[in-house]
Amino acid sequence: MMRLLARNRHSVQRIGYSLITLMALATVLPIVGTVIFILFKGGSAISWEFLSGFPHDGMRAGGILPAIIGTLYLTLGTAVFSVPLGIAAAIYLAEYAKDTALTRLIRLAIINLAGIPSVVYGLFGLGLFVLFLKFGTSILAASLTLSIMTLPVIISTAEEALRSVPQSFRTVSISLGATRWQTIRKIVLKEALPGILTGVILGLERAAGETAPILFTGAAFFLPRLPQTPFDATMALPYHLFVISTQVPEMPIQIQYGTALVLLVFVLTMNVIATVIRSRARAKRQW
Amino acid sequence: MVITTMNKIEIENLSLQYSDGAESLRGISMGIRQNAVTVLFGPAGGGKSTLLRCLNRLNDLTDIRASSGRILIDGENILDPKTDVIALRRKVGMVFARPVPLPMSIRENITYGMELAGEKRRVKLDEAVERSLKLAAIWDEVKDRLNDPAVALSGGQQQRVCLARVLALQPEVILLDEPTSGLDPISTGKVEAALQELKKNYTIILVPHSVQQAARTADHAAFFLQGELIEYDEGKKMFTAPKEKKTEDYVMGRFG
Numbered sequence: 303m304m305r306l307l308a309r310n311r312h313s314v315q316r317i318g319y320s321l322i323t324l325m326a327l328a329t330v331l332p333i334v335g336t337v338i339f340i341l342f343k344g345g346s347a348i349s350w351e352f353l354s355g356f357p358h359d360g361m362r363a364g365g366i367l368p369a370i371i372g373t374l375y376l377t378l379g380t381a382v383f384s385v386p387l388g389i390a391a392a393i394y395l396a397e398y399a400k401d402t403a404l405t406r407l408i409r410l411a412i413i414n415l416a417g418i419p420s421v422v423y424g425l426f427g428l429g430l431f432v433l434f435l436k437f438g439t440s441i442l443a444a445s446l447t448l449s450i451m452t453l454p455v456i457i458s459t460a461e462e463a464l465r466s467v468p469q470s471f472r473t474v475s476i477s478l479g480a481t482r483w484q485t486i487r488k489i490v491l492k493e494a495l496p497g498i499l500t501g502v503i504l505g506l507e508r509a510a511g512e513t514a515p516i517l518f519t520g521a522a523f524f525l526p527r528l529p530q531t532p533f534d535a536t537m538a539l540p541y542h543l544f545v546i547s548t549q550v551p552e553m554p555i556q557i558q559y560g561t562a563l564v565l566l567v568f569v570l571t572m573n574v575i576a577t578v579i580r581s582r583a584r585a586k587r588q589w
Numbered sequence: 590m591v592i593t594t595m596n597k598i599e600i601e602n603l604s605l606q607y608s609d610g611a612e613s614l615r616g617i618s619m620g621i622r623q624n625a626v627t628v629l630f631g632p633a634g635g636g637k638s639t640l641l642r643c644l645n646r647l648n649d650l651t652d653i654r655a656s657s658g659r660i661l662i663d664g665e666n667i668l669d670p671k672t673d674v675i676a677l678r679r680k681v682g683m684v685f686a687r688p689v690p691l692p693m694s695i696r697e698n699i700t701y702g703m704e705l706a707g708e709k710r711r712v713k714l715d716e717a718v719e720r721s722l723k724l725a726a727i728w729d730e731v732k733d734r735l736n737d738p739a740v741a742l743s744g745g746q747q748q749r750v751c752l753a754r755v756l757a758l759q760p761e762v763i764l765l766d767e768p769t770s771g772l773d774p775i776s777t778g779k780v781e782a783a784l785q786e787l788k789k790n791y792t793i794i795l796v797p798h799s800v801q802q803a804a805r806t807a808d809h810a811a812f813f814l815q816g817e818l819i820e821y822d823e824g825k826k827m828f829t830a831p832k833e834k835k836t837e838d839y840v841m842g843r844f845g
Contacts, residue, residue: 470689474751477647478702479679479758488701493692588692588740 337570340563347560361524361550366561371528372441372536373510373568376520379445379532380452380509385502387449388456392498395457396464397486416454421514423451428518442532444520451515452505459501463494468589496583503576507569513540523549539565596620597762597792598644603658605639607651612639615816617658621809626784626793628807628824630800632845635813637796641764644794645681646674662762679706682755686767686798688747690739695731695750698739702758717757725753726783745776752783762792770798781806800840804828812836 355365391408399405427447437443467490475485491498513521521541529536543561546553598621606613614636621627629637642648643660646667659666667677679702691698699718700708708714718735722728727749731742739750748768755763765784769777784793784806797803803810807824812833820827820836831837838844 468689470685470687471691473647473650474685474689474691475701476650477645477678477683477685478705478754479675480702480705481675484705488705489691588690588738 337566340559340566344556344559344561344563347556348563352557352560353564356526357524361546362552362554362557366539366542366557366564368525368528368537369539369542369561370564370568372521372538373540373565375441375529375536376444376448376516376538377506377510379441380448381502381506383446383449384452384456384505384509388453388502388505389460389498391453391457392460392464393486393491396461397482397490412454412457415450416458418451419514420451420512421517423447423515424518426450427515432519438533439518439520439522439535440533441520441529441536444516444536444538445532447515447519448509448512451512452509455505455508456501459504460494460498463497463501464490466497467493471589493587493589496579500576500580503572503579507572507576510572511540511565511569513544516541539568595623597623597662599659599661600640601659601661603640603643603656603660605643605648605656605658606654607639608654609652610654612636613816614639614643617818619811619818619821621792621794623792624788624790625808626788626795626806627809627811628803629794629796629811629813630803630807631813631819631839634815636816637813638766640813641683641766641794641796643668644762644764645678645683646672647678647683649674679758680760681762681764682758682760683764684748684752684755684766684768686770688744688751688771690742690747690750693739694736695739695742696735698750698754699757702754706758721753721756722750724756724783724787725749726779726786727753743776745772745779748772748776748780749783752780756787760791762794763787765793765795767796767798769802777802800828800842800845804840812839814839 352365353370354367356367358364395405395408399408424447427443427450431437431443431446432439435443437446471489471493472485475489476482480488509515516538520535521538522535523537523545525535525537539561543558543565546561547558600617600619600621603617604613604615612634617636617640629640631637639648642651643656644662644667656668658668660668662677662681665672691701693701696718699721700714703714703717708717719728719732722731727746730746731737731750739747742750748771752763752765752768769780772780781802784795787793788808795806797806804824807827809822810824810827811821812819812827812831812835814835820831820833822832827836828840831840
């Protein structure tokens with residue numbers, strides 16, 4: 303009887319393990335599947351002309367250069383606003399803020415900011431930046447809108463990275479005659495930098511792939527030339543993909559998948575950079 | 590408590606309470622002699638570390654509910670809000686219980702405080718590195734690998750580098766909070782020997798990690814119990830013929 307039970311238990315455990323392994327594999331499948339599928343469908347569209355040319359024939363032919371450049375501009379524009387602000391906010395929260403009602407309110411706001419649907423950011427950006435501040439439909443307005451969306455990601459990962467630096471470093475530094483700010487600059491930020499960078503890249507990566515926030519604030523259906531100033535509207539990969547997939551009749555399918563592939567590569571590259579930074583820093587870390 | 594001549598530090602009626610109600614100090618008054626090792630000993634939670642952290646105002650980083658009294662170093666009340674705490678911390682250095690090498694090379698650990706103080710001249714920095722590592726009795730062991738990360742050293746070596754890091758700032762007072770608690774007996778011996786050498790030029794205040802270490806190192810010893818200073822006397826008397834019953838019980842190992 304005991305033996306039977308023991309054997310039974312063993313096989314139950316084995317079934318359990320198999321199930322868990324299967325579920326783990328199931329999470330990988332959609333990603334690998336999507337990449338392979340898009341590579342297969344869109345790979346043939348990729349050519350020098352596709353990457354460096356303007357669309358023509360009502361976007362049914364030619365390249366997607368303005369969309370690529372536009373997404374680059376938007377990502378950089380987002381970085382310009384969200385990175386300094388996000389890191390500053392994280393430093394305040396991790397290093398200076400005491401646990402008061404105010405800081406709890408700030409934290410609550412950050413958490414909720416992260417939960418807002420992206421289209422709501424788009425509408426907010428339209429109201430504030432495009433109309434009220436009169437930036438018009440522009441790279442500037444779109445970058446600011448994307449920045450607000452990216453901020454919670456940057457703030458929370460940067461705060462986490464700052465907090466993971468051992469407290470004893472701060473105590474020792476201050477005991478050696480450093481001010482708080484010197485300690486942050488020379489020790490804490492330096493040690494937290496890889497973690498902060500990872501957060502920044504992950505945040506920007508999300509910004510690069512979003513359609514809804516730029517829909518009303520900066521994205522253009524088609525532009526015959528590249529944007530010249532931050533006050534120009536721009537084409538962008540995610541929006542271009544949306545346009546050619548839904549708004550253009552008789553759109554050649556491989557151009558759609560080719561565009562998707564370029565966007566995917568753009569975002570995945572950022573992801574890989576973040577991963578490399580993180581693992582390198584981990585290997586070098588002295589604590 | 591009639592040790593008054595050549596006092597580097599005068600603590601006058603110092604009381605303090607942390608916000609979380611942990612350790613506290615009650616009405617501590619004592620003079621601390623120049624060029625001697627003064628040992629603060631007693632059971633955990635007695636207020637020894639708290640007192641140390643008052644002497645370089647490191648307690649500023651902690652939430653304190655209330656404090657009163659004065660600490661005079663060279664006649665100046667360092668608890669005065671107008672005190673330049675940066676200058677104070679350069680003058681009153683501290684070594685912690687666990688060695689904490691900063692995440693940089695051995696050399697950078699030593700020069701960190703000096704560079705913050707504005708010293709940029711390579712010659713001066715090199716001089717300080719050699720001088721302070723020698724004073725901390727670690728020079729011979731690290732002189733060929735000053736650019737290696739300090740964390741790669743053994744615990745005992747790290748702690749002596751930490752001592753050298755303090756010495757590089759040419760302090761006048763050195764606070765040591767159980768500096769050998771994590772070290773083996775040989776490393777402990779080296780640190781203690783270094784202290785005996787250092788006391789010729791510095792005022793040393795040590796929280797020892799055992800009564801034995803207190804007895805070995807103390808020129809003067811102060812026994813703390815639950816935030817109060819029970820007895821303060823020359824080390825020799827304290828560990829052979831304590832006046833207070835509580836001190837005797839603790840020194841004899843009847844509680845602890």
